[in-house]
Each structure stands twice: as C-alpha cells, then as structure tokens.
Amino acid sequence: MNKVEIFENERASGYNTFVETWIPNYSVFLNDLPKLFSKMNPKELLVVGCGTGNEIEQFVHRSERWLITGIDPSPEMVKQAIDRFQGYEHVTLMEGLVTAIDAEKKYSAATLLLVLHFLEDDGNKLNLLSNIAERLVSGATFVMLDITGDKQQIKQNLKILRLLLPDGLDEQQINHRLNRIENELFPISEERLAALCVTAGFEKPIRFFQSSIYMGWLMTKK
Numbered sequence: 001m002n003k004v005e006i007f008e009n010e011r012a013s014g015y016n017t018f019v020e021t022w023i024p025n026y027s028v029f030l031n032d033l034p035k036l037f038s039k040m041n042p043k044e045l046l047v048v049g050c051g052t053g054n055e056i057e058q059f060v061h062r063s064e065r066w067l068i069t070g071i072d073p074s075p076e077m078v079k080q081a082i083d084r085f086q087g088y089e090h091v092t093l094m095e096g097l098v099t100a101i102d103a104e105k106k107y108s109a110a111t112l113l114l115v116l117h118f119l120e121d122d123g124n125k126l127n128l129l130s131n132i133a134e135r136l137v138s139g140a141t142f143v144m145l146d147i148t149g150d151k152q153q154i155k156q157n158l159k160i161l162r163l164l165l166p167d168g169l170d171e172q173q174i175n176h177r178l179n180r181i182e183n184e185l186f187p188i189s190e191e192r193l194a195a196l197c198v199t200a201g202f203e204k205p206i207r208f209f210q211s212s213i214y215m216g217w218l219m220t221k222k
C-alpha cells in the first residue's frame with residue numbers, strides 16, 4: 001500500500017506560487033521550522049515528500065550544516081529541488097518513496113509537509129507514517145503539516161480559509177479549489193491522526209500551528 005499523488009505539468013511548474021496563494025501563513029510556518037529542530041541539532045534530517053524543496057530551503061543555510069536528505073516520488077517536483085540545491089554538498093535528493101531508503105539507515109529528525117492528506121485512511125496513511133518512523137532513531141523529532149479535521153471542522157475552517165485568501169482571485173477558481181479540498185482529499189480528525197501516529201511508533205503528537213484547515217504537528221519517535 002503505497003499510494004502516490006504525482007505532481008506534474010502546471011501543478012509542478014506552478015507549485016511554489018500555488019502554495020503561497022492557497023496556504024495562508026505557509027511562509028510563517030516554513031520560517032519557524034528550523035527552530036523546532038535547533039535544540040536537538042539533528043545530524044541527519046529526512047525530508048519526505050520534499051517537492052520543490054521549500055522546507056529544505058529553510059535548513060540549508062544554517063551554520064550547523066545538518067546533512068539533509070530530500071525524497072519525493074514526482075520527477076518534475078524533485079527536479080526543481082535538484083536544480084535549486086546544486087552545489088550544496090550537505091543536501092542529497094532522491095526521486096522515489098521513503099521505502100527506497102534502506103530501513104537500516106536512521107535519521108535524527110524528519111518532516112512531512114502537505115503530503116498525508118492525499119492518502120486515504122485505508123492503510124496508506126499508516127504505512128507512510130510507519131515507514132518514516134522506521135527510519136528514525138528513538139527520540140527523533142518529526143514535524144508534519146497537514147489538512148486536519150473531521151468533516152464539520154473542515155467545513156468551518158474552509159470558510160475561514162476563504163476569508164484569508166489573497167484579494168483578486170477568481171471566484172469560480174476559489175469554489176473549485178475549496179470544493180476539491182472538501183470532497184477529494186482525505187483529511188482525518190485530530191484524534192484519528194494522533195492514533196495513527198502512535199500506532200506508527202511516535203509519542204502522541206502536539207498541535208503547535210494552525211492556519212484555517214492546515215495544522216502543524218510535532219512528535220517524538222518512541
């Protein structure tokens with residue numbers, strides 16, 4: 001069970017503009033990301049579903065020189081990350097699923113941003129979380145950003161999302177996008193997310209960030 005949501009064509013080439021438009025406070029979340037890891041100062045950091053490398057961008061310039069591995073199954077997304085981080089010797093980029101990394105290899109921290117809500121809760125979500133947990137040392141920090149909430153919560157927070165969107169967007173486009181989030185993606189409740197994380201091998205996650213439907217979670221590998 002390894003569902004993949006492939007990003008290609010305009011979805012890949014226009015991705016960075018897309019996230020800035022549709023995820024209010026995404027840049028705030030990204031800017032704060034390294035602070036969540038700085039205390040533990042991870043030697044090796046695993047960035048799962050790294051896409052174009054937005055989260056890697058936050059880590060590469062740190063003086064501590066964390067060794068960063070980014071992995072993503074969409075060739076057009078990871079190609080952008082490869083071009084972006086050419087010449088950074090402490091960044092390794094791979095095209096593929098996290099299972100392509102030897103499970104003997106252990107990381108001291110990991111991220112999974114904006115990926116889990118594309119996977120159904122039919123074993124696919126748990127599988128991805130377990131595959132990540134398997135590749136982390138005990139005590140490792142894991143940070144996730146995901147669309148989270150039960151049906152009612154998502155409905156209400158989509159109304160907030162609509163209010164927070166930039167001015168000038170096409171009304172039809174807004175309706176289409178919000179409708180897709182409500183009916184075609186696979187968010188789960190906070191309780192269910194916590195249960196899956198615990199089953200996968202993490203301590204109970206802490207919600208430290210929220211911007212409308214998007215929630216940031218921090219947890220420790222057991």
Ligand SMILES: C[S@@+](CC[C@H](N)C(=O)[O-])C[C@H]1O[C@@H](n2cnc3c(N)ncnc32)[C@H](O)[C@@H]1O
Nearest residue numbers: 003004005049050051054073074077113114115
């Ligand atoms: C919305 S993008 C997020 C990219 C990046 N994390 C960011 O925040 O900008 C989702 C990414 O998840 C990747 N993806 C899809 N299915 C995946 C899976 N099963 N495991 C890991 N990544 C996956 C896609 O290729 C895509 O690049």
